[in-house]
Amino acid sequence: MHLEVTMLDKHYDAAGVEQKLYESWDDSGAFSIGKRDNAEPYTIVIPPPNVTGSLHMGHALNNTLQDILIRHERMRGRDALWQPGMDHAGIATQMVVERQLAEQGLDRREMGREAFIEKVWQWKAESGGLIGQQLRRLGASTDWSRERFTMDEGLSEAVLKVFVDLYEEGLIYKDNRLVNWDPKLLTAISDLEVEPQEVKGHLWHFNYPIEGEEGRFITVATTRPETMLGDTAVAVHPEDERYKALIGKHAILPLVGRRIVIVADEYADPEQGSGAVKITPAHDFNDFEVGKRHDLEMINILDREARINENAPEAYRGLDRFEARERIVADMEALDLLVEIEEHTHMVPFGDRGGVPIEPWLTEQWYADAATLAAPAIKAVEEGKTKFVPENWNKTYYEWMRNIQPWCISRQLWWGHQIPAWYGPDREIFVAHDEDAARVKARAHYGKDVELERDPDVLDTWFSSALWPFSTLGWPEETPELQRYYPTDVLVTGFDIIFFWVARMMMMGLHFMKEVPFHTVYIHALVRDEKGAKMSKSKGNIIDPLELIDEYGTDALRFTLCAMAAPGRDIKLSKQRVEGYRNFATKLWNAARYCEMNGCSPDATFDPATAKETVNRWIVSEMARLRVRLDEAIASYRFNDAAQALYQASWNIFCDWYLEFTKPVLTGSDEAAIKETRAVTAWALDQLLIMMHPIMPYVTEELWQQLDDNRETQLIRAGWPEYGEAEIDAEASAEMDWVVRLISLIRGVRSEVNVPAGAKITALVKDGGSVANERMARHGDLILRLARLESITSSQEIPKGSAQAVIDGATVVLPLEGVIDIAAEVARLKKVVGKAEGEITGIDRKLSNEKFLANAPDEVVEEQRERRAAAVETRDRLKEAVARLEA
RNA sequence: GGGCGGUUAGCUCAGCUGGUAGAGCGGCUGGUUUACAUCCAGUAGGUCGGCGGUUCGAACCCGUCACCGCCCA
Numbered sequence: 001m002h003l004e005v006t007m008l009d010k011h012y013d014a015a016g017v018e019q020k021l022y023e024s025w026d027d028s029g030a031f032s033i034g035k036r037d038n039a040e041p042y043t044i045v046i047p048p049p050n051v052t053g054s055l056h057m058g059h060a061l062n063n064t065l066q067d068i069l070i071r072h073e074r075m076r077g078r079d080a081l082w083q084p085g086m087d088h089a090g091i092a093t094q095m096v097v098e099r100q101l102a103e104q105g106l107d108r109r110e111m112g113r114e115a116f117i118e119k120v121w122q123w124k125a126e127s128g129g130l131i132g133q134q135l136r137r138l139g140a141s142t143d144w145s146r147e148r149f150t151m152d153e154g155l156s157e158a159v160l161k162v163f164v165d166l167y168e169e170g171l172i173y174k175d176n177r178l179v180n181w182d183p184k185l186l187t188a189i190s191d192l193e194v195e196p197q198e199v200k201g202h203l204w205h206f207n208y209p210i211e212g213e214e215g216r217f218i219t220v221a222t223t224r225p226e227t228m229l230g231d232t233a234v235a236v237h238p239e240d241e242r243y244k245a246l247i248g249k250h251a252i253l254p255l256v257g258r259r260i261v262i263v264a265d266e267y268a269d270p271e272q273g274s275g276a277v278k279i280t281p282a283h284d285f286n287d288f289e290v291g292k293r294h295d296l297e298m299i300n301i302l303d304r305e306a307r308i309n310e311n312a313p314e315a316y317r318g319l320d321r322f323e324a325r326e327r328i329v330a331d332m333e334a335l336d337l338l339v340e341i342e343e344h345t346h347m348v349p350f351g352d353r354g355g356v357p358i359e360p361w362l363t364e365q366w367y368a369d370a371a372t373l374a375a376p377a378i379k380a381v382e383e384g385k386t387k388f389v390p391e392n393w394n395k396t397y398y399e400w401m402r403n404i405q406p407w408c409i410s411r412q413l414w415w416g417h418q419i420p421a422w423y424g425p426d427r428e429i430f431v432a433h434d435e436d437a438a439r440v441k442a443r444a445h446y447g448k449d450v451e452l453e454r455d456p457d458v459l460d461t462w463f464s465s466a467l468w469p470f471s472t473l474g475w476p477e478e479t480p481e482l483q484r485y486y487p488t489d490v491l492v493t494g495f496d497i498i499f500f501w502v503a504r505m506m507m508m509g510l511h512f513m514k515e516v517p518f519h520t521v522y523i524h525a526l527v528r529d530e531k532g533a534k535m536s537k538s539k540g541n542i543i544d545p546l547e548l549i550d551e552y553g554t555d556a557l558r559f560t561l562c563a564m565a566a567p568g569r570d571i572k573l574s575k576q577r578v579e580g581y582r583n584f585a586t587k588l589w590n591a592a593r594y595c596e597m598n599g600c601s602p603d604a605t606f607d608p609a610t611a612k613e614t615v616n617r618w619i620v621s622e623m624a625r626l627r628v629r630l631d632e633a634i635a636s637y638r639f640n641d642a643a644q645a646l647y648q649a650s651w652n653i654f655c656d657w658y659l660e661f662t663k664p665v666l667t668g669s670d671e672a673a674i675k676e677t678r679a680v681t682a683w684a685l686d687q688l689l690i691m692m693h694p695i696m697p698y699v700t701e702e703l704w705q706q707l708d709d710n711r712e713t714q715l716i717r718a719g720w721p722e723y724g725e726a727e728i729d730a731e732a733s734a735e736m737d738w739v740v741r742l743i744s745l746i747r748g749v750r751s752e753v754n755v756p757a758g759a760k761i762t763a764l765v766k767d768g769g770s771v772a773n774e775r776m777a778r779h780g781d782l783i784l785r786l787a788r789l790e791s792i793t794s795s796q797e798i799p800k801g802s803a804q805a806v807i808d809g810a811t812v813v814l815p816l817e818g819v820i821d822i823a824a825e826v827a828r829l830k831k832v833v834g835k836a837e838g839e840i841t842g843i844d845r846k847l848s849n850e851k852f853l854a855n856a857p858d859e860v861v862e863e864q865r866e867r868r869a870a871a872v873e874t875r876d877r878l879k880e881a882v883a884r885l886e887a
Numbered sequence: 888g889g890g891c892g893g894u895u896a897g898c899u900c901a902g903c904u905g906g907u908a909g910a911g912c913g914g915c916u917g918g919u920u921u922a923c924a925u926c927c928a929g930u931a932g933g934u935c936g937g938c939g940g941u942u943c944g945a946a947c948c949c950g951u952c953a954c955c956g957c958c959c960a
Contacts, residue, residue, distance in 0.1 A: 008922090010923080011923090012925095196960090347960095392891070392892080396891070396958070399959075403959090403960095563911090564899090564900080566902095570892095571900095574898095576899085576912060577900095577912075579912095580911060580912070583925045587922090587923065587925080589923080590923035590925090593922050593923075594923080596922090598922090636903075638903070640901065641903085648910090655922085655923085659922080667921095744928095744929095747928060748928095748929065751917075754917095756918095757918050757920090757929095758918080758920085839907080842907090849943055851943035853943080854943075855942085855944085856906075867907075
């Protein structure tokens with residue numbers, strides 16, 4: 001039997017460890033809630049991805065940030081719940097399944113509603129929820145045991161209760177008005193699901209004959225000739241002199257022959273076209289309003305597929321809206337009523353799912369009284385009960401909420417929550433939890449049992465996701481989880497769904513829970529491609545996060561997203577950046593490998609406060625500084641600052657300086673110092689792993705476990721450090737800072753005077769005083785090593801022809817007679833003198849300004865004085881150095 | 888038309904309450920320093936979009952103009 005010593009490999013193998021680690025976390029229950037009874041809860045609900053979805057860069061960013069927050073709070077000892085789940089995504093899912101059926105030659109209408117819905121469930125079981133697996137690859141530490149789906153039993157129960165309650169409160173009602181109708185998907189959609197797109201079209205100018213006045217016309221312009229079949233008026237501006245005489249007269253609608261009135265309405269813009277505008281109240285939102293003002297007839301001329309219907313002259317019936325357009329233009333031209341065709345670019349509303357132009361269409365739909373629900377939601381933000389980060393997003397929120405329109409919540413689809421409304425024979429509505437309850441109500445109404453028919457429509461998908469923060473916790477049951485985890489702490493999302501989702505969660509949360517659903521809404525940026533274009537399938541510029549994960553590892557992607565998540569700006573993602581952070585993971589890996597090779601093993605009992613060596617007290621201080629900076633950054637959602645703090649502390653401090661500083665110690669002979677340094681090195685590395693873990697969970701966990709087989713816990717469960725200002729040793733910091741500057745100074749001079757990198761030279765320090773001399777003595781060996789010196793000694797004598805530099809009033813001398821070019825060295829030094837003098841001049845300008853002395857805070861003035869003194873000292877030393885060379 | 892954001896090094900971006908303009912990448916020079924070439928050392932490069940104002944002091948605050956982007960109508 002022998003001890004097997006396994007050393008770390010040379011490179012970190014992300015692909016080889018990620019899955020294993022994820023499973024070990026999940027299997028061991030690290031993501032689960034309720035492990036710490038006394039702990040304060042911390043809750044985030046995931047923005048539920050569509051069940052049809054696959055992970056795109058926006059998800060990657062969104063979920064990385066949530067995971068960072070959750071892991072951070074979990075390590076800080078909170079009972080962290082990250083509630084996962086998916087959205088049934090009504091239209092999107094129905095489309096996917098319908099497309100699949102079409103490939104098999106099947107049609108949902110033929111198979112019937114029940115069979116179709118069964119198919120959808122079957123599809124979900126087989127191929128839905130791919131994104132759940134992808135979130136796992138991202139490292140998302142959600143509590144999967146609590147996964148919910150907006151269509152599952154509990155959430156459907158919540159939807160039923162909300163609908164029934166709101167109906168009974170009069171906040172849900174049926175109404176007959178214009179809706180955005182998608183003639184492809186054959187359903188109403190909400191205002192938010194309409195995407196206006198710029199289209200190059202035409203503006204057709206038509207003459208409408210004036211009734212009883214042969215040869216007199218009024219000219220109207222339209223982008224949609226086909227709608228003229230439904231015209232019931234022409235509007236002109238009341239102040240428009242051209243038309244004043246025509247107001248109240250009638251025009252004869254060509255092709256139809258209808259007598260239509262000419263009305264005065266401010267909607268007509270005298271500057272636009274002819275100033276007269278045709279009014280089609282049943283097919284245009286503005287015209288609808290005009291129609292209501294003037295009590296105009298509303299003639300619906302389109303069927304649900306946007307074909308001309310029986311309300312139009314027979315010649316056009318059955319024509320598609322675009323065919324009808326051509327026919328009408330041709331017919332008007334034949335009648336010599338087409339005046340002009342203008343090229344015209346205008347906005348056309350498209351359905352965001354169906355992709356075809358939507359039609360304003362008159363139908364009966366279910367509406368929620370959004371204005372009433374919005375009032376408390378507006379107030380909650382005004383009162384600061386919910387805060388947007390960055391703050392300016394509350395303007396966007398207010399703007400929309402204060403102008404909110406009734407929310408059309410019914411959809412003519414099959415996949416979704418069917419509306420719990422039943423109709424009696426006379427269309428009397430009975431809204432109830434289920435058919436039995438509806439029957440009871442109907443019996444009470446009619447005095448007998450009648451045939452009831454259920455409303456076939458389903459609810460807008462966002463209706464159920466509006467309940468997400470409490471429905472996922474068990475509502476309407478009064479569960480312990482609901483008690484404990486609601487309200488949630490923070491919602492992390494993109495600005496594109498503030499209206500769709502955030503606003504509606506606020507409304508529903510306040511209405512049903514009487515408390516805001518979250519205290520903070522963190523709005524992150526949009527991820528764009530490296531040229532700044534929005535990623536889209538049609539542009540083909542999608543960067544697949546999974547491909548980046550395959551190539552560089554999950555941690556590299558996560559760190560990149562975190563580092564680029566500065567508030568308020570979009571992220572232009574480039575592979576190069578991810579590669580850079582992959583290198584960072586490798587760097588960390590190799591630092592650990594070095595520690596392992598040098599016997600720096602973690603020792604849980606080691607107390608860093610016992611460190612005596614200056615260099616060790618310094619790195620302890622640096623870790624304390626990092627902890628403070630990092631926690632501040634995360635607490636204020638400055639993820640980029642968090643990433644930067646970690647990157648600098650790990651690479652530019654721990655690796656570049658601390659590990660280099662301690663090499664002479666570890667290879668030296670001072671056993672006590674070696675022992676302490678090993679312990680501190682291992683401790684500092686552990687701190688970095690702990691603090692890095694929320695952002696880079698995999699490489700840190702892997703190292704944590706490999707560095708010590710006997711850890712009591714996985715890193716994911718490790719405690720977060722608490723040290724801070726008290727652990728910062730200012731003296732040690734000043735001393736090591738001086739050493740860093742000295743070494744950098746010597747390296748710079750060597751390079752500038754072309755001393756070969758490998759050449760060992762000597763250095764002298766003049767006028768260093770006791771401080772510099774002591775520091776030199778204490779750190780001589782590492783200065784020699786890092787500055788590549790033969791020796792460094794204190795000396796008042798300076799050999800001729802030496803290179804010189806100044807640090808804190810001491811002159812550093814590199815005797816290089818014959819090696820350096822005296823003239824060049826003089827020039828170099830004079831340049832540095834010039835810089836110092838420039839600084840002095842600048843400071844003098846301030847210090848000689850009485851107003852500055854009078855107004856600036858004392859510490860600012862004092863700081864300027866100190867800086868001046870330092871600059872003067874440096875300049876004087878440098879001048880002496882120049883004089884010596886020129887002597 | 889209304890609203891929001893942006894313009895800082897060659898590129899991508901930091902810069903939180905006004906008080907010495909920073910990073911990464913790229914460039915250039917040099918490195919077989921026993922963790923790492925996915926590395927190390929050094930170095931160049933900026934009138935912080937223009938103009939005006941407030942202030943002792945402005946990349947930062949105010950006004951205005953220009954250009955770019957997004958949202959709403």
